[in-house]
Amino acid sequence: MSEERIVYMFDEVDPSKFKTTSELKEFFGGKGAGLANMTSLGLPIPYGFVIPCKHSLHYAEHHEMPSALKDQVKESIAKLEKKSGYVFGDINKPLLLSVRSGAPVSMPGMMDTVLNLGMSKAIAEKMAESNERFAWDSWRRFIMSYSDIVKETGREPYDEIMEDYKEKKGKKLDIELSAAEMKELGDLYLIEYKKLLSTEFPEDPWVQLFGAINAVFVSWDSERAVAYRKMNKIPNYGTAVNVMRMVFGNLNDDSGTGVLFTRSPMDGEKKIMGEFLINAQGEDVVAGVRTPMSMDDLQKERPEIVEEIFGLANKLEDHYKDMQDCEFTVENKKLFFLQTRVGKRTASAAVKIAIDMMDEQYIDEKTAVLRVAPEKIEELLHKRISPTERKSPIVKGFNASPGAVFGKAVFDCGRAIEMKKAGEKVILVRKETKPEDFPGMIASIGILTSRGGKTCHAAVVARGIGLPAIVGAGDLEIDEEAGIAKVSGEVVFKEGSIISIDGLAGNVYVGEVDVVDPEITAEFQRYLELCDKYRKLGVRTNADTPQMASDAIKNGAEGIGLCRTERMFNAEERLPKVVDMIVAESLEEREKALNVLLPLQKGDFKGIFKTMNGKPVTVRLLDPPLHEFLPDYKTMLIEFTELRVKGDHGDRFKELEFMIRKYEELKEENAMLGHRGVRLGNTNPEIYKMQARALIEALIESQNDGIDVHLEIMLPLVSHVNEFTRLVSILKPLASEIMASANFTPKNTIKWGTMIEIPRAALTSNEIAKHAEFFSFGTNDLTQMTYGFSRDDVESKFLMKYIDEIEPPIMKDNPFEHLDPNGVGKLVAISVKDGRSTRPNLKVGVCGETGGDPDSILLYHKYGLNYVSCSPFRVPVARVAAAHAAILDEQGKL
Known part of the structure; x- marks a missing residue:
């Protein structure tokens, strides 16, 4: 049996043998695939070879290189020597190498590179005979990169030597140092290497080469690489190793x-x-x-x-x-x-490039849609500095990544991580960022550096993860250790100071600035219309006010999937009226209080119907438990106790005594699993009757005013079909009676449906579908009850530790943000299938955090939902994700 091939010369790779570029990249990594393609296209590249990605996974599993790797590397070096005319380790004609990693998916700054490999001091001395400065500059660079990457010392000790040396010599830039000074730096680096590692710097080029290959393998599982993969959901592909002849820009x-x-x-x-x-x-x-x-x-x-x-x-x-x-x-x-x-x-560039390349006939419409990742759309929805802002920037840098944010200045990555955990919003301020800073970068809401251009590490990483960033703000003097920043020698802000950055213009401000909401440009609108052409899922919004509904329509919403009527109760001027209804001692008193609320609810509904003219509006009747609307129990108890101690038993004392008693009557040990939703509606139908009357009267008046109303009434928290049928048997005749008395016929049929948010409802959906005309999945409560998680508690107590801290992680994603296909996803799939087996035309939607999540939308499309519903400002994201889902499904890639 022939030995497995482990090493490929660039010109031995035939890209045409791979079905797609993606397959080529998965095998040879991004850099290796690019070098193979450039070789086949005849571009001038330094000759070299690649070790495919799978061998780094072998190393991760077995903690050793494949047995044949060393021999094949040596054979490949011989080919490289023959092709180049240089000899590895030779003093007179030394072959020097660069060793680069290359994952299949671009991971800027995550993987490591070693340059000038193969040098020794003897080789440097020989090279110096013809080009002294170049030789000693290359030598000192190699010592630093080998120590940093292969031996994992970091480059800071060497940077400090360089900075101290330049200061001592009175020089600002590396380029100003002479050949003799570079040589002296190399000697200082060798001393530092021995000090750090208690061993001499390796002069054997083969030791160097296999050490570097080993370092590339190890780097795939470095902390920063794992963090990047985790955040971007990159599979465990492994990384390739690319070895090629050095070419010298210096x-x-x-x-x-x-x-x-x-x-x-x-x-x-x-x-x-x-x-x-x-x-x-x-x-x-x-x-x-x-x-x-x-x-x-x-x-x-x-x-x-x-x-x-x-x-x-x-x-x-x-x-x-x-x-x-x-x-x-x-x-x-x-x-x-x-x-x-x-x-x-950036997202704006992605949209323009996709549309332009489609117009230039490089790509078709579907490819143009897929060129913009749905999650990148959020970047276009970032706020920006108000044009009326009068505050002057303290400094200007390169506008590396758009978005306007303000937060506390932090000069240390570890501190940024700590402050994020404490709930603080921080802006990371550094001279420059390095790959190891990545965990601190993702803990921040923005990045500011004094060095670098638009292609530096900070800029590329920030753009990739959608963080507002400014780089190369050269007038800013940053002292990371002291935690201060100066301009012209004067301190302008310190650790903890509030600063603002405008990643679109490149301006830095001290303090908070006014920001304005983003706009959907004509070009972006064209892209969204292209997405609408291909998507099959409808996109609605969660909106409780006419203003929210208006915002959603501007963003392309096709209706309201969830109007939460309890949100209408929370307005300051309304709450006392709601409290009167809750604390009523008799049905007569409660109905009297409800009659006060009725015109207020009716007015809200009319405003929403007018805004959504012609679009469906799903209104959920009251969902939360009643005690949530009462004043804070502890505050009342403290005031009551103080009055009792004082002996003050007046009107306020009696009022508090009554309210505390009512609170204690209504209070439950676990209110989320208690007397709420249809349970409250069945025991106190007068509340739902008031809401139904408000809806029907609003419908009558709106239609009479020429508004096209498509009303869907949702009964929440059904667990048993009888809960639904009993309430419909009360509310539907009431609606008919109101309309008959007004001699009114609705233009559009009123639909009655429910929110599936309890596992039992999902599992008995065939029964519920006999009576309900639509389902809407409430994934927040469905997730709580499927996992047994209290959403109000678990995220702050242990859930994020499950995801981010425990190794290996117990959970990959937050199930309240991303649909779990093996939990709630299965319940959704069962419910849709069983519900439609009973009622084939059953309309099915979803309302919750996962309604606007791109990954979840792929599953909703697969399960055959009719629409998703999300917050007004996530509507564009959902439109794009739904188009991606339809196209990927059509291509068999979903």
């Missing part, structure tokens, strides 16, 4: 390194944009150590090389039919492409 002033996007990642403009650093290596651009020049500036200075760069970049976009993010190096005027991948972009 060789001389005819060399340099850069990154580019074939279209703007900020706004989607069809123009190649990027950054270039003369006499530098790639890490300098990403780390933001020096401020790079733009591609426009480079074109003025070196038009020939830019013309070549643009030609090759356009060739890649033509091949992939998507915006590309490329890394390239110029070595002594010769261009090399090092990487290409689908570029991360």
Whole structure:
């Protein structure tokens, strides 16, 4: 049996043998797939080889490399030596390597890279004979990256040496250091290496190479990589290892390194944009150590090389039919492409690029829809600084990722994580961010750095996770240890100070600023209309007021899926009237109080009907337990006790005594499982009768005013079919009687249905469907009762520990935010199937947090629901997710 092939040279990979680019990437990783494609397209790339992703999973399981790997790596190095004319470990013609990881899904800053591998001090000395500064700069870089990545020391000790050394020499930038100074730094780095690791720096190139390969394997399961995968729900693919010949952007002033996007990642403009650093290596651009020049500036200075760069970049976009993010190096005027991948972009850029590429006939309409991730749509719904804001910014940086936020300034990632757990909103302020800062970044609501450009680590990560961010605010002097930030030597804010950042304009403010809600632009509207063309799920909204309904319509809602009538009771001027109804001692007193509430409820319904003219409105009758509307029990008890101690037994004492007694009569040990919903309606039908009367009278008056009303009345918390049938037998004749007395015929049939939010209701849905004309799943309560979780308690007590802290995690997602297919999802599927077996035309929707969740919507489409209902501002997200679901289902990918 032949030995399994573990190592592939770039030109030994045939991309055409893979059905899709995704399959190629899953096998060889994103970088490896890109290098294979660029090789097949004839682009100039440094020659090298790739170790596929699955071998890192072998390492994770067995804690050792595959047995044949070392021999195959050595064979591949021999091929690389033959192709390049350089020899690994040779002093005269040394073959130096870069070792890069590459997961199938782009994970910016998550994986690690080692540059200049294969150097020794003897090789550096020989290289110095022809190019002294380059040799010693490359040597000291290699010591630092090997120590940082392979030995996991971090690069901070070396950065401190560099900063102290520059200060001692009176120099600001690395580039200002002479060759002799670089050599001296290399010696200092060697001393630091031994101090940190109690061993000499390895001079054997094979030890270096296998150490680096091992480090790439290990990095797949590093804390920051696991955190990124978890947040983005990336499967456990493993990471590939890419080894290729080094090309040197720091060789001389005819060399340099850069990154580019074939279209703007900020706004989607069809123009190649990027950054270039003369006499530098790639890490300098990403780390933001020096401020790079733009591609426009480079074109003025070196038009020939830019013309070549643009030609090759356009060739890649033509091949992939998507915006590309490329890394390239110029070595002594010769261009090399090092990487290409689908570029991360803001939501607004994603929408524009999708529509533009469709118009340019690169892609079809369905592909254009799928090009914008539903969760990215939230980014377009971020607030921005009000145009009337008069506060002046203290500093301006690069607008790296849009959104306007304010929070407490925090200079330390660990502190950011602690403060998030304490419920604080923080903005992470750093000189620059590094990959290990990722957990602190996702704990923040915004990011501000003083170094870097639009392609630095902080910018790329922030854009990828939708965090507002400003980078390269160079006038801001940040002292992370002291926790202060200065401008022109003056402290402008400290740890804990409130600051605001505008990721759209790049402005930084001290204090809180006015923000305005986002708008749906004409271009975004076109994309949403394209989604509407393909989606099959309806999208409604949860709205309790005419204003909420109006906001939802602007966002494309097709009706109201949940109008919570109890929300109408909570207005300050109404609450005393509701309390009068609750504390009534007799049916006569209660009906009298309800008659006061009736015109108020009717007015609310009329306002909603007018706003939703022609669209369905599902109104849920009173759901929560009555004691929730009464004054706070502890506050009343304290005041009552104080009056009793004083001997004051006047009117207030008697009033409190009565209210406390009523509260204690109504109070339940577990109110969420108690006397509420249809249980209250069946024992006290006068409450639901008032609400039904208000609805029918509002319907009559609205239709007479020319409003097209589509009313659906929902009875909540049904667990037994008889609860539903008894109430309908009371309320439906009442509705008919009111309409008959007004000589009124509704234009549209009034529908009577229920909310399925108890497991028993889901399991007996065939019985309920004989009588109910629609179902709406209330996933919040259904989740509580399926899991036995009290939503009010578990999220703060243990649920997030289950998800984020315990290893391995007990649960993957919060079931109140994402539909659990093995719990509530199964109940939904059973209920839809059984309900429709009884009533084939049964209309089924869902109202709850999961109604606007993209992952959940995929399941709702699969289960055959008619609509989802979510908050007004998540309606666009649901529209996009529903389109994705329909297209993926059609393609057999759901």
